[in-house]
Amino acid sequence: MTPELKGLLLIGSIKTTAVFAVVFLCVAFTTWLERRVAAWIQNRIGPNRVGPQGLFQPIADGLKNFVKEELLPGQADRTMFILAPVMAFVPSLLLFAVIPFAAPLPLSFDFTLPLLGRFVHDGPVAMIVADLPIGFLFILALSSLSVYGIVFAGYSSGDKYSLLGGLRSSAQMVSYEIALGLSLIPILLVAGDVRLTEIVAVQQESLWFVIPLTLSFVFFVVSALAENNRLPFDLPEAEGELVGGYHTEYSSMRFAIFLVAEYGAMITMSALMATFFFGGWDIPGGWDEGEPSVLVWLATLITFLAKTFFFVFCYIWIRWTLPRFRFDQLMSLGWKVLLPVTLLYVMVVAVALWVFDGLGLAWGPTYALAMFGVNVVLIVLVFWGLDRNRLVWGQRLQREGRA
Amino acid sequence: MAIGVRVMQRPKTEISYLRATLKGMAITFRHLVAPKWTMQYPEKKSAPDWALSPRWRGTHRMLTDEQGRAKCVACGLCPQICPANCIKLVPGEDEHGHRYPLIYEIDEFRCVFCGYCQEVCPEEAIHVGTHYENAEFERGRFVYDLERLCAQTHPVSSLWDPSDPKGE
Numbered sequence: 001m002t003p004e005l006k007g008l009l010l011i012g013s014i015k016t017t018a019v020f021a022v023v024f025l026c027v028a029f030t031t032w033l034e035r036r037v038a039a040w041i042q043n044r045i046g047p048n049r050v051g052p053q054g055l056f057q058p059i060a061d062g063l064k065n066f067v068k069e070e071l072l073p074g075q076a077d078r079t080m081f082i083l084a085p086v087m088a089f090v091p092s093l094l095l096f097a098v099i100p101f102a103a104p105l106p107l108s109f110d111f112t113l114p115l116l117g118r119f120v121h122d123g124p125v126a127m128i129v130a131d132l133p134i135g136f137l138f139i140l141a142l143s144s145l146s147v148y149g150i151v152f153a154g155y156s157s158g159d160k161y162s163l164l165g166g167l168r169s170s171a172q173m174v175s176y177e178i179a180l181g182l183s184l185i186p187i188l189l190v191a192g193d194v195r196l197t198e199i200v201a202v203q204q205e206s207l208w209f210v211i212p213l214t215l216s217f218v219f220f221v222v223s224a225l226a227e228n229n230r231l232p233f234d235l236p237e238a239e240g241e242l243v244g245g246y247h248t249e250y251s252s253m254r255f256a257i258f259l260v261a262e263y264g265a266m267i268t269m270s271a272l273m274a275t276f277f278f279g280g281w282d283i284p285g286g287w288d289e290g291e292p293s294v295l296v297w298l299a300t301l302i303t304f305l306a307k308t309f310f311f312v313f314c315y316i317w318i319r320w321t322l323p324r325f326r327f328d329q330l331m332s333l334g335w336k337v338l339l340p341v342t343l344l345y346v347m348v349v350a351v352a353l354w355v356f357d358g359l360g361l362a363w364g365p366t367y368a369l370a371m372f373g374v375n376v377v378l379i380v381l382v383f384w385g386l387d388r389n390r391l392v393w394g395q396r397l398q399r400e401g402r403a
Numbered sequence: 404m405a406i407g408v409r410v411m412q413r414p415k416t417e418i419s420y421l422r423a424t425l426k427g428m429a430i431t432f433r434h435l436v437a438p439k440w441t442m443q444y445p446e447k448k449s450a451p452d453w454a455l456s457p458r459w460r461g462t463h464r465m466l467t468d469e470q471g472r473a474k475c476v477a478c479g480l481c482p483q484i485c486p487a488n489c490i491k492l493v494p495g496e497d498e499h500g501h502r503y504p505l506i507y508e509i510d511e512f513r514c515v516f517c518g519y520c521q522e523v524c525p526e527e528a529i530h531v532g533t534h535y536e537n538a539e540f541e542r543g544r545f546v547y548d549l550e551r552l553c554a555q556t557h558p559v560s561s562l563w564d565p566s567d568p569k570g571e
Contacts, residue, residue: 045441
């Protein structure tokens, strides 16, 4: 092996380890954030005893889970029962491999280790574990894999609530997978590439995709909520109906792994929202472009984390606000509303792109703003359709003479 | 829907689900930043808007006279009225003919904290206290003997509100 190849391997392994470690830390932080935000929304304080502001609470929870008894139900399918948490947990972590999380870091080293030999590297290091040419297709493929973990858990537990949870999740995740994929097609149309680094670069050139593709963002958020089994679409684990859903029979660390999987998927989806629609690690103003430097790297990394955790917060906020859908409502929303609407939107975006290209407009902020105009018209129409132009209670109150 | 399930027909033209959703989000956000109601218990035991009620009936306390002796005259009314039968009283008599309790024990596990013992006591000796931190490391410690009852220092319950004795 040449010293350069060794340098690349070293960087690659460090990046992989670092990203996994950071995702785990973020999962721990998110469990804490979930409990605190839930408490705040209910006018409580939440866990604030273990460490500063209760930040070490996840560590205490983890320790507790490690020393608890692992139950294996007598009627369970042993192999699948043990395999299921792992199958739920691995895809959510793998997804993070294709997400660019900061500006390139300039790095050069040349040192020799005993036994291993010389390591050489010079030049910027891309802050992404694997810049796959298939980009978000990889994400769509893997996020649909996580359904197997849940279905297996539901099936192998050998109890009716788990089975119902598993059934629900398979139906739900398969349906919303389509809407999730379709809501990303406009991005493919605009960016012309599925690679996430390229998508971020296109957004840096013009405006964040949330402006030219606002509706796509709305669809993506709704299907991501369903894909992650979060309220208002948490039917696979609906506490009030199914005890705990697919993880009813799980205890101890196996149960905790399901939680890690859920929160890991949530963080990944939030990172994807930031990457697809809010410019990834981009800081508006063009300051972060040009020569890579450690300062820019750090600033963009913090920006990316801030954007991601903003969406994580939104997830939690939505969870503690909206009630659960009924299952048929969930299905009809997925198939009868989101699927045709996203398809229609893909066509509208394609036509708009064709028209703007025909007018000789070059891709840039003006182009993006023109797209935003199209979106505003659509949003007004959609709100008119969904909202029927009436305030909450407005008409009824007026009719009853109380307004 | 499945057979036999009645589906409630929701109004379709009058209610805006979208705006209701946004309104709900705004409400929860207001609560998120609103001041919290939690009292940080072990550090703070009362708040400006919360204190233990003077009528609270907690674990017992035996009042003592100036010489530090229990006021109890071992009349036997409290074990008689106690619905949980948790008071054990063995009366004794000294050379002047004064009755006093040889054994006076209350099993706080059996006690239902009704406060009848305080109400019935002619000497105002036994009281229930405004006190709630009763945790012990052994079960046996929950049988309070006379010495322990006399050593309690917490305030005693008023049982009723003096300005409204009938609870009207």
